[in-house]
Amino acid sequence: MISCPKCSEVGSIMKAGYVRNKQRYVCKDCNYFFTLANPESPVPGKKARRHQTTIIDIARSIGVSNSTVSRALHGHADISPETRQAVLNMASQMDYQPNQLAYNLVKSRTNTIGMIVPEFHNPFFPNVIIGAHHVLTEAGYNLTIMQSNESYPVEVSNTKAMLANRIDGLLISLTQETNNFDHLKVFEKRGIPLILFNRVCDHVEVPKVVVNDFDASFSAVEHLILNGYERIAHLGGPLTLLVSRERLRGYRAAMEKHGKSIEENMIIQGMFSQQKARIYGKYLLELENRPDAIFAVNDSAAIEIMLLAMEKGIRIPEELGVVGFSDNPESAYIGPGLTTVRQPTLEMGTTTAEWILQMVDSETEIAMPTQKILKTELVVRGSSNRIRDI
Amino acid sequence: MISCPKCSEVGSIMKAGYVRNKQRYVCKDCNYFFTLANPESPVPGKKARRHQTTIIDIARSIGVSNSTVSRALHGHADISPETRQAVLNMASQMDYQPNQLAYNLVKSRTNTIGMIVPEFHNPFFPNVIIGAHHVLTEAGYNLTIMQSNESYPVEVSNTKAMLANRIDGLLISLTQETNNFDHLKVFEKRGIPLILFNRVCDHVEVPKVVVNDFDASFSAVEHLILNGYERIAHLGGPLTLLVSRERLRGYRAAMEKHGKSIEENMIIQGMFSQQKARIYGKYLLELENRPDAIFAVNDSAAIEIMLLAMEKGIRIPEELGVVGFSDNPESAYIGPGLTTVRQPTLEMGTTTAEWILQMVDSETEIAMPTQKILKTELVVRGSSNRIRDI
DNA sequence: AAAAGTATCGGTAACGTTTGCGAATACGTT
DNA sequence: AACGTATTCGCAAACGTTACCGATACTTTT
Numbered sequence: 001m002i003s004c005p006k007c008s009e010v011g012s013i014m015k016a017g018y019v020r021n022k023q024r025y026v027c028k029d030c031n032y033f034f035t036l037a038n039p040e041s042p043v044p045g046k047k048a049r050r051h052q053t054t055i056i057d058i059a060r061s062i063g064v065s066n067s068t069v070s071r072a073l074h075g076h077a078d079i080s081p082e083t084r085q086a087v088l089n090m091a092s093q094m095d096y097q098p099n100q101l102a103y104n105l106v107k108s109r110t111n112t113i114g115m116i117v118p119e120f121h122n123p124f125f126p127n128v129i130i131g132a133h134h135v136l137t138e139a140g141y142n143l144t145i146m147q148s149n150e151s152y153p154v155e156v157s158n159t160k161a162m163l164a165n166r167i168d169g170l171l172i173s174l175t176q177e178t179n180n181f182d183h184l185k186v187f188e189k190r191g192i193p194l195i196l197f198n199r200v201c202d203h204v205e206v207p208k209v210v211v212n213d214f215d216a217s218f219s220a221v222e223h224l225i226l227n228g229y230e231r232i233a234h235l236g237g238p239l240t241l242l243v244s245r246e247r248l249r250g251y252r253a254a255m256e257k258h259g260k261s262i263e264e265n266m267i268i269q270g271m272f273s274q275q276k277a278r279i280y281g282k283y284l285l286e287l288e289n290r291p292d293a294i295f296a297v298n299d300s301a302a303i304e305i306m307l308l309a310m311e312k313g314i315r316i317p318e319e320l321g322v323v324g325f326s327d328n329p330e331s332a333y334i335g336p337g338l339t340t341v342r343q344p345t346l347e348m349g350t351t352t353a354e355w356i357l358q359m360v361d362s363e364t365e366i367a368m369p370t371q372k373i374l375k376t377e378l379v380v381r382g383s384s385n386r387i388r389d390i
Numbered sequence: 391m392i393s394c395p396k397c398s399e400v401g402s403i404m405k406a407g408y409v410r411n412k413q414r415y416v417c418k419d420c421n422y423f424f425t426l427a428n429p430e431s432p433v434p435g436k437k438a439r440r441h442q443t444t445i446i447d448i449a450r451s452i453g454v455s456n457s458t459v460s461r462a463l464h465g466h467a468d469i470s471p472e473t474r475q476a477v478l479n480m481a482s483q484m485d486y487q488p489n490q491l492a493y494n495l496v497k498s499r500t501n502t503i504g505m506i507v508p509e510f511h512n513p514f515f516p517n518v519i520i521g522a523h524h525v526l527t528e529a530g531y532n533l534t535i536m537q538s539n540e541s542y543p544v545e546v547s548n549t550k551a552m553l554a555n556r557i558d559g560l561l562i563s564l565t566q567e568t569n570n571f572d573h574l575k576v577f578e579k580r581g582i583p584l585i586l587f588n589r590v591c592d593h594v595e596v597p598k599v600v601v602n603d604f605d606a607s608f609s610a611v612e613h614l615i616l617n618g619y620e621r622i623a624h625l626g627g628p629l630t631l632l633v634s635r636e637r638l639r640g641y642r643a644a645m646e647k648h649g650k651s652i653e654e655n656m657i658i659q660g661m662f663s664q665q666k667a668r669i670y671g672k673y674l675l676e677l678e679n680r681p682d683a684i685f686a687v688n689d690s691a692a693i694e695i696m697l698l699a700m701e702k703g704i705r706i707p708e709e710l711g712v713v714g715f716s717d718n719p720e721s722a723y724i725g726p727g728l729t730t731v732r733q734p735t736l737e738m739g740t741t742t743a744e745w746i747l748q749m750v751d752s753e754t755e756i757a758m759p760t761q762k763i764l765k766t767e768l769v770v771r772g773s774s775n776r777i778r779d780i
Numbered sequence: 781a782a783a784a785g786t787a788t789c790g791g792t793a794a795c796g797t798t799t800g801c802g803a804a805t806a807c808g809t810t
Numbered sequence: 811a812a813c814g815t816a817t818t819c820g821c822a823a824a825c826g827t828t829a830c831c832g833a834t835a836c837t838t839t840t
Contacts (some may be wrong), residue, residue, distance in 0.1 A: 052580070054826055065790045070828060078788060095576075100554040101500070102826035105491045105795050112534075120523070126516045133510070133537055142551065144502075144534045147523055161532065164490040186485075190442070303723065333693065333724035444796055455820045460798060468818055492796035495825045 053094045062090050073098070104166065112142040113356055114167040116158050118150045118175050118199065122298065123328055124345055125173070128197070131349020132171060139357050141168070150271070152177040159183045169193035169356040174201060176238045176271055193359035197352045200242055207359075208371045209352050213243050216341045216376040217250025220323045221295055223339070223378060225258045227386045229293035229321045233266035233284050235277065235305075237297045244269060244297070247325075251295060266291050277301035281308045285320075293321035293384070299328040299340055306334065306383065321384040336382025344374045443484045452480050463488070494556065502532040503746055504557040506548050508540045508565050508589065512688065513718055514735055515563070518587070521739020522561060529747050531558070540661070542567040549573045559583035559746040564591060566628045566661055583749035587742045589631055597749075598761045599742050603633050606731045606766040607640025610713045611685055613729070613768060615648045617776045619683035619711045623656035623674050625667065625695075627687045634659060634687070637715075641685060656681050667691035671698045675710075683711035683774070689718040689730055696724065696773060711774040726772025734764045 059069045064083060072079050072087035079087075090096075104110045113136055117125040129145060136143050144167065148155035155175045162170055163186065170187060174196070181203040187194040188204065197209040224232050234251045237244035248267070255262050265287075268280050277296070281304060284291055296302035302324030306316060314320050316336055324331060327342035351372055359368060449459045454473060462469050462477035469477075480486075494500045503526055507515040519535060526533050534557065538545035545565045552560055553576065560577060564586070571593040577584040578594065587599040614622050624641045627634035638657070645652050655677075658670050667686070671694060674681055686692035692714030696706055704710050706726055714721060714730035721728035741762055749758060 052826095055828095056826075066827080067791080067829075068789055071789090074828090080788060083788080095579075097550065097553045099495075099556065099826050100551075101491060101495045101498075101556050102795085103828075105489075105495055105797095105826080106828050108491075108795070110491070120516060120520045123513070126510060126513075130510045133535075137537065142534060142536070142555070144532060145523075146532070147527065160487070161490075163487045165532070166489065166491050328719065330718075330720035330723045333720045335723075335725040442796095445798095446796075456797080457799075457821080458819060461819090464798090470818060473818080489796050492825085493798080495796080495827095496798050498825070 052099070053096045054099065055096075058087060058090050058094060058096060061094070062086050108166065109168050110142075110166050111140065112144055112165070112167050113353070113360070114144050114146065114162040114165075114170045116146045116148055116155065116162070116170070116172040118148050118155075118173060120147060122300070122326065124198075124326055124343065127345035128173075128349040128352075131346035131351075132353040133349070135350045135353035135357070141357070141360075148175050150175050150177065152180070156183045159186070163187075163190070163192075167192075168360045169195070171195050171197060171352050171356060173197050174199040174241075176240050179240060193356055195352050195356050195359075197348055198243065202242070205370075207355055207368045209348055209355070209374065210243075210371065211343050211348070211374045211376050213246035213376075214250040214253070216325075216378070217247040217295070218254045219250075219378050220325075220339075220341055221251050221254035222258070223380065224293045224295065224321050224323060224384055225254065225260065227317075227321060227384055229384075229386070230260065231263070231266070231289070231291045232260070232293040232295060232321075233291035234268070235272065235280060235284075235294060235296040235301055236267065236269045238271050239269050247297070272297050272301045274300055274304055277304040278308060281305040285309060285312060285314065292319065293323070295323045297325055299324035299326045299331045299338060302338055302340065302383075303330065303334060306338065317382060317384055317386045321386060323384050327379055331379075332381070336385075339381045339384035340379050342377045342379050344376070347374055442489070443486050444489065445486075448477060448480050448484060448486060451484070452476050498556065499558050500532075500556050501530065502534055502555070502557050503743070503750070504534050504536065504552040504555075504560045506536045506538055506545065506552070506560070506562040508538050508545075508563060510537060512690070512716065514588075514716055514733065517735035518563075518739040518742075521736035521741075522743040523739070525740045525743035525747070531747070531750075538565050540565050540567065542570070546573045549576070553577075553580070553582075557582075558750045559585070561585050561587060561742045561746060563587050564589040564631075566630050569630060583746055585742050585746050585749075587738055589633060591632060595760075597745055597758045599738055599745070599764065600633075600761065601733050601738070601764045601766050603636035603766075604640040604643070606715075606768070607637035607685070608644045609640075609768050610715075610729075610731055611641050611644035612648070613770065614683045614685065614711050614713060614774055615644065615650065617707075617711060617774055619774075619776070620650065621653070621656070621679070621681045622650070622683040622685060622711075623681035624658070625662065625670060625674075625684060625686040625691055626657065626659045628661050629659050637687070662687050662691045664690055664694055667694040668698060671695040675699060675702060675704065682709065683713070685713045687715055689714035689716045689721045689728060692728055692730065692773075693720065693724060696728065707772060707774055707776045711776060713774050717769055721769075722771070726775075729771045729774035730769050732767045732769050734766070737764055 055066050055069045055073070059066045064087070068079065068083060069087050072084040073091065115129065115132060117129070120126060133143050144165070146158040146161065148158055152175050155178060159170070160183070169192065172184070172194070178201070181201060184194065184204045188206065194206045195209065196204070196206060198211070200208040200210055221232060232255065234248065236248050239245055239248070248269070252262060266284065268284070270276060270280070277300065284294065285308060294302070294305055296305060302322050306322055309316055309320050316322060322338060324338050324340035327340045331338035331340050351374070355368065358366065445456050445459045445463070449456045454477070458469065458473060459477050462474040463481065505519065505522060507519070510516060523533050534555070536548040536551065538548055542565050545568060549560070550573070559582065562574070562584070568591070571591060574584065574594045578596065584596045585599065586594070586596060588601070590598040590600055611622060622645065624638065626638050629635055629638070638659070642652060656674065660666060660670070662670070667690065671684070674684065675698060684692070684695055686695060692712050696712055699706055699710050706712060712728060714728050717730045717732035721730050741764070745758065748756065
């Protein structure tokens with residue numbers, strides 16, 4: 001029989017509806033509504049959630065208060081050496097691991113910097129990560145990395161996840177699709193440090209770290225021209241990216257400076273996977289009046305062009321000059337070596353990391369530089385090094 | 391004048407020491423001790439911590455309780471369509487972003503998988519990361535990456551940080567220094583899913599994902615032997631790593647199977663940076679009776695050997711056969727191409743990720759496979775491809 | 781000896797969410 | 811009218827830490 005939890009009466013219990021699929025009762029005597037507590041029925045194979053020892057456990061076991069334990073663990077001043085030692089001993093004895101989540105919640109900071117990159121496949125972003133990771137780790141910060149996968153919706157959801165996780169600052173390199181920047185403006189509004197790198201945009205007022213794409217492109221193309229190439233094609237990136245537009249500008253400027261006519265059908269813009277590069281390369285090399293040099297958006301595209309040319313028996317650099325971008329490891333070893341633009345990837349990582357740390361660590365609003373332009377370097381190798389006096 | 395906060399008396403206030411650098415007072419009338427509240431003195435340039443709108447804010451502004459808002463946001467059942475809609479509207483209007491920290495604290499899970507790798511410089515680990523990242527992201531999990539930098543103390547502190555951040559599971563590849571495994575046993579004791587990959591050890595009972603190093607090494611060396619090489623040197627990794635020991639075993643087994651005598655001074659174990667590889671390579675190539683083939687621990691070491699041989703005018707593969715390990719991108723392009731062992735890096739990442747998800751998602755204890763051995767593939771290129779009938 | 785200062789510790793309100801349990805109301809059925 | 815049922819919502823206790831504000835007891839100064 002059921003007895004009332006309040007008056008212990010047995011006879012006057014009546015059903016009184018259901019609450020969340022559980023029978024509800026009422027005691028007619030004391031007018032007390034109640035449901036029966038769940039019988040203790042642990043699911044057999046259920047994982048027993050181990051209890052992690054907390055500050056409270058330590059406090060109880062040596063008879064002090066939580067605040068004392070907290071202060072002792074953090075080396076505060078208001079603690080006698082004896083109690084501090086007792087707390088420390090008990091902590092290691094009970095194998096205490098602080099709960100960073102609770103700490104983060106109360107301090108509303110996470111000691112974590114977020115980083116969103118569009119992809120991982122080129123060595124470029126991993127290298128930036130290495131640089132940033134090093135600096136942040138030295139400073140005691142964690143780094144969480146997300147990958148937008150060159151997709152704008154994913155980028156937006158990534159930024160939301162970063163916000164939800166309350167990162168202290170964000171480093172981001174944009175997608176090629178990104179042309180709406182509301183998700184970045186949220187960071188401005190919230191006062192959360194944000195830095196754009198490599199793939200930047202003009203629509204948001206935060207520090208940016210880029211390379212001198214215009215100059216790099218200009219000198220690469222000029223280098224080709226000085227080596228006697230006349231009809232230079234450009235395999236560029238998607239024009240949604242500022243990077244691509246800058247490189248195109250550099251290409252045009254160099255061509256114009258040296259009075260070379262630009263044939264628009266030799267300028268191809270798009271995102272270059274390995275296959276795409278092969279398709280467009282085939283198109284270029286089979287043109288009736290094919291280019292005698294190609295300036296490609298990245299090294300893997302350039303190498304694909306080189307392989308294609310070799311298949312067709314086109315000699316490099318005599319009949320075709322090739323210049324890439326990024327200086328991947330393989331570019332040094334392919335024969336002939338690929339002339340390419342070396343980017344200071346590590347430095348890009350360290351710079352962005354150092355900047356974000358400045359912004360995060362400063363208690364007050366500080367003036368940050370708006371932009372840093374890192375210098376690239378043209379690495380001249382065999383693929384473009386034609387006898388000067390042609 | 392100062393008045394007592396309790397009896398509002400003015401005349402009988404006396405100083406009564408300092409409390410935390412603040413003047414303390416006592417009222418002689420009511421014997422009430424007190425200090426003066428801090429005057430509101432916002433530091434001028436101080437960053438105004440923007441208030442993030444919380445569930446409570448939403449609740450207040452539409453006159454319901456927190457729990458109602460929480461349930462509405464999560465699509466619970468006990469909510470009328472109207473209130474749910476009102477909550478949702480207000481949430482987006484007030485630009486609400488959930489606080490994952492608070493969520494994590496109460497749920498004591500973070501939806502985050504941790505990963506600790508010894509280094510980033512070889513493409514190996516970045517590729518594993520790509521694989522794991524893909525799987526985890528698909529499943530709605532985050533991935534935090536830490537780098538132990540081949541240092542045991544750093545590895546230990548990394549695991550502590552992972553524990554403190556209450557990750558739901560850990561993927562780890564050990565340091566070459568690691569020979570104490572207490573920091574891993576903590577995970578077992580706490581019931582936190584743990585998987586070792588690539589750099590594993592025998593001292594902890596968790597799932598492991600590795601490649602068949604023994605077989606790979608065996609077939610690489612056998613391939614050299616079948617190409618007529620007799621005196622094969624081995625540039626191996628540090629023997630603290632199981633990987634290195636397995637490869638050494640494979641080397642010895644292949645040599646013994648084919649009746650080749652092993653000269654112990656041609657076996658060099660150590661961690662090979664680019665410079666180290668050059669030093670040891672110089673040593674080997676300048677031996678009185680120099681080896682006619684070298685099986686190296688990784689591709690960068692192998693390539694360093696190749697470059698060194700070229701400098702010395704030693705022809706590859708005629709006078710020296712070289713085999714590497716990992717199949718870095720550059721290995722395909724160097725001339726002659728480097729024969730090497732291709733490792734399924736992406737698969738290693740996806741496998742570990744899938745396994746850790748199984749372990750994390752399961753409510754009950756489940757039986758996990760103890761080990762998965764991924765298959766490698768010997769990629770034969772010019773550096774070892776000598777005419778068979780020498 | 782009174783007053784002032786020092787050293788050490790406790791109580792407790794946050795931080796923002798989730799959730800079990802209870803309760804109120806409306807509705808339907810004898 | 812009396813009772814059973816369904817729907818919808820609120821209360822309050824966690825989760826683990828930090829830090830402000832006091833509260834003692836003791837030591838030093840006047």
